[in-house]
Amino acid sequence: MYQEDNRMPLGTTIWLVICAILAVVATGIAAWQGKALGWPAFVLLCGIAVVAVLAILIIVLNRTPHHGGDDRSTEDEGELSDVFKNLPVASVIVKNGRPERASHSYLEFARSMGVDGDFDEIPPIDRVFNNTDKSASSAMFRLHHANPVHGEHKETIKILGEDGHYRMFDIGVRALGEGQLWQIEEQFEQDGAVASLLASAPVGLLSVTNSGEVIEMNDVLKGWLGVKNETAPSHLRDIVERPELLLDGPTTSGRIVRGDTRLLTRKGVVIPSVMTAVWKQMDSGETYASLALYGHSGLGAAGAGAKSENTRTKLSSLSEADRADVFAEAPFGVVWLDNPDIGKASILGTNHLVSSMLDGKDLEGRPFRSIFADTKETQALFEHGVDTHDSALDVPLASKRNRPVNIYFSQSDSFGLLAFIIDISARKDLETQLAQSQKMQAIGQLAGGVAHDFNNLLTAIRLNTDELLGRHPIGDPSYPELQRINQTVSRASGLVRKLLAFSRKQTMRAEALDVTDTLSDLGILLKQVLGERVSLDTDHGRGLPRIEADKNQLETVLMNLCVNARDAMLNTGGGTILLRSSLPDADKLIADKIPMDGN
Template sequence: MPTDQSVPTPAAIRPFQLTLIWKIFLTAGLCCLIAVFVPSVFLRFALVICAAILALLGAAVAVRQRLLGGRTKRLDMTAQQLLSHDVDNAFLTDDNCNITYANPVAIARFGECAGQSLCDILADMLANPEGVLQRLVRRVANGGASKEDIVTRAGHFRLSVSSIARDRMLWRLDDLGELGGGAGRSPEQIPLPLLNTSANGTIAHLNDAARALIGSRPKTVGEVIEDLPLRSGQAHTLRLANGRTRAIVVVVEAKHGGRDVFILPDAVIDAAPRQLEAEWDAIEDLPVPLLKIGANGDVLASNREARQLLHLDDTDGSRMADILDGLGRPMNDWLSEAAEGRGGHASQFLRGRGNNQDTFVQVTLNIAGGSDDRHLIAVLNDVTELKTLEAQFVQSQKMQAIGQLAGGVAHDFNNLLTAISGHCDLLLLRHDEGDQNYGDLIQIHQNANRAASLVGQLLAFSRKQNLQPEVIDLRDTLSDLTHLLNRLVGEKVTLRLHHDPALAQIKADKRQLEQVLMNLVVNARDAMSGAGEIKVTTENLTLKSQMVRDRAVVPPGDYVVVKVIDEGHGIPPDKLTKIFEPFWTTKRTSEGTGLGLSTAYGIVKQTGGYIFVDSDPGVGTQFSLLFPSYDLPVANAVPIKPESPKIAPVAVDGVVLLVEDEAPVRAFASRALRLRGYTVLEADCAEAALDLLEDRDLHVDIFVTDVIMPGLDGPTWVRQALLDRPETRVVFVSGYAEDAFSDAETPIPNSVFLPKPFSLNALTQTVHAQLQEEALSA
């Protein structure tokens, strides 16, 4: 169809075009008549030429109109043939919405429509048909087609229109077959008072029961209900023709922002007329879960939506305490208070019982019935998804809090271990192997190292450990680790490795990655009770689009996948969400600390990877590790000519400014440095160190400072000090990871990092290397 026929043309243009044809021919005739009386030959010739041109133009316009008319007739015939078999109401109209054709379905519903206006046909269905039709016609002018869902007395319908020619539009009225709230019946078939409202509170339709109750035709919800806003499941004050009354209102969200407002019949007190004395069965199809409850807790009745929500076949003989739980006090006490009017209208969030524990509902109670038949109406709202999201949020907050706690404990514990192992080193300097105390000191030193490894697991969980990433090939790493893994799994467990021949490289801390693999393999061994097969496979994975799994979103890209698969007893679904929590374990107290999987989780996440678990109870478990592939080429090493080493004097008499807030750590570090010949100035905080440096005559060769301290932290005060002493070397020490204080800041020049706990030799060698580097660069 040509583009110029996609937008309707106002009907006023057509009579204007017919009149124009006669004007053209009339003008041509006048030109010929004037030429007869004009004496000038030249002017006479010009008028004849103009008359001829006008005559040709008029003939062309007449031919075009005739062709368009014939085309419109053919289009009408084609459209009528197609629409005659349409199962929905269809109309052909001109630009003024005058009906030129109605299909048999429309005629059967509305009678003979030809020659009538579409506004007249829809007047009984729409409160403002002119406005709706004008709005749709304007949209057609912009896009060629439009549609709108409307609420009628017979239910929900969709009115659509499209332009099929310059002066023809096709209208369709489709029956959506359901009420906005999903009741599945027309409003007139529902014995409950029902108000169909728009998003702004305008009442689009009242059913017969609502008109009988209200006694008038209100235009807005505010004219019927006084105490707005509407609160579903709670009592509201109604304005009726014979006065005011209280009734429970149930609000169901409909499509396109509208709402269906139901008024419960047996919740209306002293309402007249008494057409509302319907049985409870009248709300069986109401699209909101409802329960009728006695003051003693017996469930007297329920509708279909409530039974579906609670996964019950029927509620005969049931009690509220048998269906729902989680109130925190006896259910009957709550119901009795509500029946006596002492409970207010506060909602309670409850969960199902038995096999229905994964369902959460919000329950709102209202008093209904007379003094001799006092009962409660419970309006239920499914909040399972909301409670699930809330539980996930609480879980993430708990994991974050535990991570912060673990990091803080590890930091403080590292300070203690530094003091313990440091002073142990000082004692070992004065005791040789023949001394009777030497063995005790070695035991202290070894146990301090074991404690340091445990602290390392805490830091791994909180993602604050020190990593030394390098480009590695997992095939080589696993090959080197195979001997140790075979010893771990024992003789009855078979360990099988399968690698992708073209496996990509990754960038990770090799030592920490080995720790992750050992933890997973040991867990797999324990899950199989010491017998079975463990598979470790590696493969490449390319994600074209992001992968959403659990609460993680894996961006597209190239990854290396490591899978650890066992044939054990599996993990129950209710425990899968807890396996990465620290100190949570299914093993006995003497068999595990509960830090294995949490450590693996922390290492993988700190490396930039992802860890997922799939488990089928009784079949086995599969852990999948995803690491971003590292495909940067490694440049060939350029041969360097050997040079003779420079011999520089070792500065053993340098001045060290030691800043440490922990007194035991400061005492050990100060003694260790003095034993190596350094002059040590001590400060217990950053402010005291800056006060010392205000003396311009004081010479300091190197700063040794803790990172995390009360007041100014290490990097902050060092930056201030380096403004006046830019050449001073720096050694940062901390129980946290190195990147815990440098992510958002530029690196400090001439500085190195020494993690806690450090030994006497590690401290003195680090300071010595810094001063020697300064001497070599001088």
């Protein structure tokens, strides 16, 4: 067992031995061979022996406690040593990198960290924290290289214990004379209140590192997965599908991730769930994510009973810091109620997510009902209470956007009624988008059916027009009108093809087009559409290359541009529309701010 070390330092011991040997050897030679060596040698040997003896006396006197007036000082030093040894905080004094004195609590702490032995010597700090992870090692490195003269330096580290649970320590270093005083204090949850508070949440909770390694998970999630402590999965990929939804993005502190996933149970059942996570950063700089999984289970048991008289007392027993910490850790809204009758309940406390959902309002002391919008769903919730529901409740909050949320209730004998509020506005947006896409799909199917019927009518018109063109050749007064009818039927057929393409029954067809010919054919129809007050001029470029485009789409775009221009000109009395084709150079494209390939 370690005792305070009052032994003589090694260097002093060596000098003491050397002086003793010199004194003995010089005295012996002077006594036996003094006459033979002569008086000068005899005097020299005697001098060496005297000097050696004096040195021995000086060394011994320096190691011997003084008496008399210094007795009180010695007693005070002994009392201070006893006080240091009995400090409740694990403390150790380090000089020149070696531990000189340690409290009993430090030795007990070293044993709890797995350091074996009877401690004939004080175990160094590095030996105590030898099996810690990267973040803890980085914190220890910073403490070792900190300058205690500038004040106390503190680090908070989190290490995995032998029982599979994480332990958190506050380590402080400060200057003490020529050495350093190290103090280590473990942070415990106050009477298990923090752990019990969220343990009753009817959602799966876990924490993972930025690589996906599981740090902790609650018993609810273990029950859903069908595992026990010793068989719990060690990586997020063994718990949910699509872990990359969380792990492949940035791990910036404060970033919130929401998405749909599926739980992978040990019975082979895959259960759809919703994952909500928030990234956080420890004092060491390492990041981790707190996750909540929900969506496939209903409310926790919430038997209504008489109002718990000590609920408010138990909440107040937690310090403000502890209460803020436990609520802040949850990646969803938490509301603590003082009454199992939610119609009469008041809010005892919330986390910051609830306040942000309600536009930063101060909620403590307000009626629970006041935070929800007055809708049929809200009225049904407060009329029937929590006992009649076995699934999540969709109700809107009384915020600017009437934010939709899911509410879960959990009744605890120790802490009263808890309401867990989960923002589902993103899910509602997805449902709206899905409904809109289904609506567009129905419109597309309708357009496809109408297009087929309309195409049959156009076929009949075209056949009759072709027959009339055969009877009225070029030069006949009716030929131009019949030709325009035929062209209009062709364009109507193009409109049918666009409707079929919209309904995904026909794909767009790109072809090599001559711009000059396309504009010439389109100009005939445009002149009829524009009317008499708006004229059309065409300026064709020379040496233009062919372009790859869908002819119907190109004509539709030009037609819409010209019609819009005509409508604008009619308000000013008319005008002229110019269709010009040319091959611009690079300078022209840059001047018109038209992007080119590679720029």
